[in-house]
Amino acid sequence: MAQMNMIEAIRSAMDVVMDKDPNVVVLGEDVGYFGGVFRCTDGLQRKYGEHRVIDAPIAEGGIIGAAIGMGLNGLRPVAEIQFADYIYPGFDQIVSELAKIRYRSCGEFFSPVTIRTPCGGGIRGGQTHSQSPEGIFTHVSGIKTVMPSNPYDAKGLLIAAIESDDPVVFFEPKRIYNGPFDGDPEKPAVPWTSHPKGEVPEGYYTVPIGEAEVVQQGSEISIVTYGTLVHVATAAAEKMGIDAEVIDVRSLSPLDVTTLADSVKKTGRCLIAHEATRFGGYGAELAATLQKSCFYHLEAPIARVAGWDTPYPHAFEWQYFPGLKRMVAGIERVLETTA
Amino acid sequence: MAQMNMIEAIRSAMDVVMDKDPNVVVLGEDVGYFGGVFRCTDGLQRKYGEHRVIDAPIAEGGIIGAAIGMGLNGLRPVAEIQFADYIYPGFDQIVSELAKIRYRSCGEFFSPVTIRTPCGGGIRGGQTHSQSPEGIFTHVSGIKTVMPSNPYDAKGLLIAAIESDDPVVFFEPKRIYNGPFDGDPEKPAVPWTSHPKGEVPEGYYTVPIGEAEVVQQGSEISIVTYGTLVHVATAAAEKMGIDAEVIDVRSLSPLDVTTLADSVKKTGRCLIAHEATRFGGYGAELAATLQKSCFYHLEAPIARVAGWDTPYPHAFEWQYFPGLKRMVAGIERVLETTA
């Protein structure tokens, strides 16, 4: 098996499906000749031509609108939005059209668009290059929302997304493109080669959308999280020397309630963590669902660790980012509470 | 005091502030000569002129973008989006600009735009005239989100919104424009004259943003809701003959956690209800917050009654709308559960 970082794994996913299915096309800003500002599409235009890897005008609404039309004509478009912070100009096409075409035409028409977009902070990008807007997509019926936390899942989930007849918004936590990150920016960067999930098959495989993964088993607390914070959670548990069960949600919608609820019922305690702003975020849905299904097993209230309810401030990103300390403090609170 | 329906109350709010402050301007599709498709701005252009009540091109993004610019130049724009279902083309200007200008300029620049928009179903409008997208706005830091449930609050909250230096997205549940609605469309329509909150002062007053209202006191269960469902909740409680505390959230962000938590701590049981799609909706935030702050008082899991996770279907709106039966069933479930 090969070693890949997340960028390579994502590129490999597109390569594999493009090779397999001539209807798969890629479009987005700077994705063609240049290969994308994060290099995720590097080499694809040379390999598959300018008509399948298309440099688009700078209009996210146009990219998604045109991708929908391509999908209606039998292609499988993979649209890159350069930063998740810039997905909003395409929001109407996603919510009003992409998500609803199948429903309103009773399945006669549909458009299997996958939207890839890098999200999250920790790269000194300031508030317009750091957002995690997944919570506004999970509320929209008709689309699926996915966020991988490692190269293996990234490739498998992306192939599944592209092959899915349902539209998928695929968030890529850019902070972990090059290596897992435990939340401490002072430590030397760690490459994916050091991580078991940096081993990625060269060829075709899928990771099914709709399944959470128990990253590590444990009995004292369930930490339910996704994206970059999966790594912070495991690091925090290790640092504290506790027996935590860490769950990577991966597929935010559809949500694998069973895996999550089974864990929380077992441990009786639950911390939910994400990088996005807390108020009205996706963590609220997780908490609402889990308090309902695990009420009689809970020994403490479900807590959330999340980005503060402010824009992502450039200079204070490490005070904003829910890092090791906040994770530890969150775990402590949940553990300390006695029912 | 005068009797007003919600349309009249909303119009009166704009009239009162326009009269008081020459910087208040109104803009939107069909709001000028015609007075708005729901008549909310009827007569305002005749009274205040074409330069203060402006018919806009059909471009929600342009309306909000231009309104922001007007606000930066000292005006207080009130922008109408004809249906909440059509707010998405303006989403980027709301999220990336309106919500963030004050923050990024440290208060040097701000734009006090109020966005009014009719929401909700129950008028046979199908999926593009029935949506309740409040949950994607409450997640956005920098804007306030309000939804009144009666004429008195509508006028007072709208005046507060227009006068606020913070941007406010003001949702108007169109099903109750003309009268309160208990969820049963077969019953004859009831006018606001039959409801105490249909009594509305002619002149200036405000209802502060950020305060929930206890609509009726009770001890058995707290029903936390807003908009049209406030009326369904009270009707359900009455029908069941139970002693329910019904709380109208009114201001979704900022949220009056104290009033809500005090109630839930008192009753030990909580049902959250809204018309919007359930998954990832605003009710999730309410549930997540309340299970946290009231954990040791809860005798049953917090339940949610909400729109199903589908678009709003034209023919089945009464199967989609969380009406009396769903509310009753929700209350029953919460009451039956024994901790």
Add this chain to the structure above:
Amino acid sequence: MANPSRLHIPRPTARPGDEPDFSYLDLSPAGSIDRPSVGARTRDLEFLSAGLVRVLDDDHEAKGPWNPDLDPEKLQIALRWMMLNRVFDQRMWQIQRQGRISFYMEAFGEEAVSIAQGMALRSGDMCFPSYRNQGLYLYRGMNLVDMMCQCLSNTRDMCKGRQLPIMYHFKSGNVFSISGNLATQYPHAVGWAMASAIKGEDHIAASWLGDGSTAEADFHHALTFAAVYQAPVILNVVNNQWAISTFQGTAGGERRPFAARGLGLGIPGIRVDGNDLLAVYAVTVWAADRARRGGGPTLIEHVTYRAGAHSTSDDPSKYRPKDEHLAWPLGDPIDRLKEHLIKEGHWSEKKHAKLEEELKAEVMAAWKEAQQYGTMTEGPWLDPSTMFDDVYADPPQRLESQRRRMLEIHQQNGNGDHS
């Protein structure tokens, strides 16, 4: 103090109580506009956006280089479809007024656009219509009963009760599903056309929206992408002078015709008499031919008039002179084609009256049949649990639980129970 404002406010020439006044319209005489070859350089096509391509003159004669010289039989067929469109609309409007469907929108006065373009395009070309293009569905062969059943949300509704009346879709006829959101179909047409070019096929796409809708972002996105990739697409702006209560000036039509909107991107525009079936047919054939030969997109502005109300929810007498449509200088598309055929000796008042009766009967019969599949007030009803279908191809589990819960709650008292 006088109002110091210097803001320009576009104002229609006439409001209720005023005399209708269409002096603002630039009209060219029929036959006066050149017909360049489809291979002409874009810059040599600019004049087409300023003039008005017309074939039928005031004496109902077909004139000039754009005359498509269609057989009388074809024209009779066109007349029939336009009439059917109108008769259908009239009946559905009445049905709505009787409270038997919740909503309706008619194409009154604009029928030539859909019918002429339906005829000019090939069946493999894909249409992305607006809500006033019911004529396209009709022309492409959608059954009247099916259309009515959609409006009724009944057991045979192609939309299974999910959509507002008139939001048809017709996959086998290559007509897309209508959206309630204005202009969103425009970039879809461009993307579809791009895919056609990518695949090396020679199908083209066409889309329609109103004068008011040109202000939306999607109009700009569509034009930009169409120009950049030279997509084989026809972008139609149906300028019926009104967008609910605002006139075309509010959308920016005061200074230059909508046909000129793409010029800055190098997209040629043609301004055509939208009430002249021959002219609309001719310019569409021209634009389609150009697109098929790799010449790229064309924008067509149809100068027409919304003779009816915006929708059944609208009352235009509140914002424009009551009989403004009678003063519309480009007449009525059905009358004009009829008079042309009569003048040419291929039609008569009698035949016309007879056809109209036949069409009315056809529509009436369809309505009778459609009602058997259910109405709003009487069964049979669609199974409401179908509302959970088709949200996804591969649905999340929660939709199944919700379906069960819905059935639990609502099937206690059957379907008619709404509480």
Add this chain to the structure above:
Amino acid sequence: MANPSRLHIPRPTARPGDEPDFSYLDLSPAGSIDRPSVGARTRDLEFLSAGLVRVLDDDHEAKGPWNPDLDPEKLQIALRWMMLNRVFDQRMWQIQRQGRISFYMEAFGEEAVSIAQGMALRSGDMCFPSYRNQGLYLYRGMNLVDMMCQCLSNTRDMCKGRQLPIMYHFKSGNVFSISGNLATQYPHAVGWAMASAIKGEDHIAASWLGDGSTAEADFHHALTFAAVYQAPVILNVVNNQWAISTFQGTAGGERRPFAARGLGLGIPGIRVDGNDLLAVYAVTVWAADRARRGGGPTLIEHVTYRAGAHSTSDDPSKYRPKDEHLAWPLGDPIDRLKEHLIKEGHWSEKKHAKLEEELKAEVMAAWKEAQQYGTMTEGPWLDPSTMFDDVYADPPQRLESQRRRMLEIHQQNGNGDHS
């Protein structure tokens, strides 16, 4: 099988390894374009969008009707500001390369746009800039130290550490806050100008964006609203040929100049040599005058070249010939004004070298001072709890709780601790 695709793909004339090739550019000789009166009818202004307004010719002489006849002193001042802009950019770029700020963007080669327009506008006019208009902030009097402190996110940072470097704002100088989102400022300028007209004031607004950004919806919204209400606004498209790795053809510039984008709405466009300070100044004065007299919006396309990288995160040698900028036919704006002044006897190489040294010293001194207020790696640091300020005028309680919680957690080990 050959690729059957018929999709047109815009391609730049040269990629890495190729010879630079600017033969696609339409250039008019200096002095050759008429200067119509600001009261001329819009249709009589169309030629301005096709030609290229130039004042300085290849021999550095000022020519023709657009020559603004500025005093030598004014020109020396302009030269000074352009040079300061460049020296400042060069220093900040270096500073970023040393890892002392996180990011930077320079205006290299495009300095004439901001400085000429800064000079041509009145101080009461409101500017809505893009990230390459640092020259506007400089010209309007923003202190170098303040600009550096913003880039450093230090204790004197006007943005209190909240914004990426270069995202300045300058209320007292009437320059708006820069957004990371492309094009969003364009409709703000139009709305601001509408408000000015509503209030009967004679301030105008101006906004700037790049060739690539014209594809965004906000470009369309701004043009539409500006045209409909005849807003007193100048809309600038700075066509520097590139948008990160894509050339201006990807934004639709292959067929017609960007200056023509508003013609279809009746907005006159002027295509100007963006590297000719005199020409940019002259067209801006003209457009501002026209706007102030109620003539409405003007679109100005500045034909220029992004001589540097897109940003410090970019490496243009990956997608365009390495020294392409040396082949740019419109030269360098600083060189050209310098040569003009020398030719006219108002400047010399020696003075120029001296001024450059002075400016470098000024910038160096500012940098020394700025660092005293803190750097990324060394204190003093801003109080992180200020990050909860200004989210709202009237903040919700939860922000206060979050502020307390943040302090609890992060102040245990002081500010430098990041975990």
